[in-house]
Amino acid sequence: METVDCIIVGAGVSGLVAAARMAQAGRRVLVLEAAPRVGGCIYSWRLNDEIKANEAGADFWLELGAHTAYNSYSQLLEALQARGRLDDLLPREKMGYSFVAADNTLHSPLKRLNFFQAAFSLPFGIRKPKPGLSVAEWFGGLLGRGNYRNLLGPAFAAVLSQPADSFPAEWLFRRKPRMQAAPRKYTFPGGLQGLLEALAEGADFELRKQTVVSAVSRDATGYQLQTSSGPLACRQLILAVPVDAAAVLLADVLPDVARELQTFPMSSSEALGVVLPASKTRITAVAGLIGVDDDFFSVVTRDPVPHATLRGFTFHFKPGRLGQDAKLARIASVLGVTPADFLHVRGNINRLPSPGVEHPKRVAAIDVKLTREPLALVGNYLNGLSIGDCAERAATETARLLAL
Ligand SMILES: Cc1cc2nc3c(=O)[nH]c(=O)nc-3n(C[C@H](O)[C@H](O)[C@H](O)COP(=O)(O)OP(=O)(O)OC[C@H]3O[C@@H](n4cnc5c(N)ncnc54)[C@H](O)[C@@H]3O)c2cc1C
Helix, strand or coil, rough: CCEEEEEEEEECHHHHHHHHHHHCCCCEEEEEEECCCCCCCCEEEEECCCCCCCCCCCCEEEEECCHHHCCCCCCHHHHHHHCCHHHHHCCCCCCCCEEECCCCEEEHHHHCHHHHHHHHHHHHHCCCCCCCCCCHCCCCCCCHHHHHHHHHHHHHHHHHCCCCCCCCCHCCCCCCCCCCCCEEEEEECCCHHHHHHHHCCCCEEEEEECCCCCEEEECEEEEEEECCCCEEEEEEEEECCCCCCCCCCHCCCCHHHHHHHHHHHHEEEEEEEEEECCCCCCCCCCEEEEEEECCCCEEEEECCCCCCEEEEEEEEECCCCCHHHHHHHHHHHHCCHHHHHEEEEEEEEEEEEECCCCCCHHHHHHHHHHHCCCCCCCCCCCCCHHHHHHHHHHHHHHHHHHCC
16 A cells, blocks of 8 residues: 555645645655645636636636735745745735625725724723633623624624634634735735645645545554545544544544534535626725625625726625525625626635634643644644634644654
8 A cells, every 4th residue: 555654634725734844844745635626715716717718807816715815824924935935925905894784885894883882891801811702702892792793793704704703702813923024915826726736836745636535544553544546554644624524534543533523513605706897896996895684794806906807706695595696686786787797607615613612622622632643633623714823733733743
């Protein structure tokens, strides 16, 4: 059986940052990815996938998943720097978010802020420690319950593509050092997925796409994997897959951890991206829109990386509410156009963890069980949802494996 030092299952940001670090330390690394592309939640829809390379707009892309990375994502940027691609980062223009009212008018977040309530709550709220409190409790205490209901609650739901009220407050807004050599907010040519492709291109690890790992077993020499292209073996294993997939793969090797992971809740949202001629919609340039009591959590635009002739909008719809035609009609009404104006349309289902307040403690208990295992769990259910949180977890867990 083909055997390597380390197999990494999943080529999202967690898996690719882990792969870069293990390979840098001289390990022979194999990354297995079920999909035909890298990126996972980072999915840049490129028009040249569906129109001829020389047609107008073939250079256009739109994010159907994650859209913005920051210069506080140190471990991600270090991996990119090691590939010599830091200079390729594409700065995102500074732009705000607007709320969408029921009549489709847009208004600034400040219009929803009750200043008196905020001024009254802030001195007490700011002192409270975050651990053990939910987002609704901590941020409601910070700016007042009314401000949470009208402003922060919908804004956080827009960022997380799900209601954020029960999230652990300690997972949001952690201060991290910034890499000054990188733009504050950035993407990459071809979209954020291009950044992950840059990590994989010509790397000193091997990546096999369209390879699904279905089962893992263990003996004294290491791990054996059943994959869609045959069995493989490794001495160390890194699972960089969503939590429900990790629970399935761990069932035989660490059954108690697998049972614990099975209880971690997940959420989903339905992205629908539309591309239209820039001249069609009069909507002002904006980074995104926030829905309140609407069928969508948020809208993410291409405006911070403007294109000469096209504009693109990805609506992140609440799951199971609207069919495709109703979604297109809702998008058209927000943008003030008709569905016939859309040149290209593409959908994508996104899935994310939905951690509760006790979540960080549960992860800490799992980490204790993994201390001496030649197996690491990395991903967005362990340390925070952001790309930077995933990269950070990948860095700490690869350091643990390398030290074993
Ligand atoms: C709509 C949306 C918007 C977001 N916006 C932002 C943002 O702007 N900024 C930000 O910082 N974060 C954002 N996030 C969060 C962030 O993108 C994700 O948390 C992060 O990318 C997750 O990376 P990951 O590698 O841990 O997991 P994933 O990206 O889920 O990757 C897991 C990979 O494992 C593969 N896989 C699964 N099972 C198997 C198997 N059995 N065999 C082989 N391969 C398998 C999958 O195909 C996938 O490629 C957003 C997320 C979503 C959904």
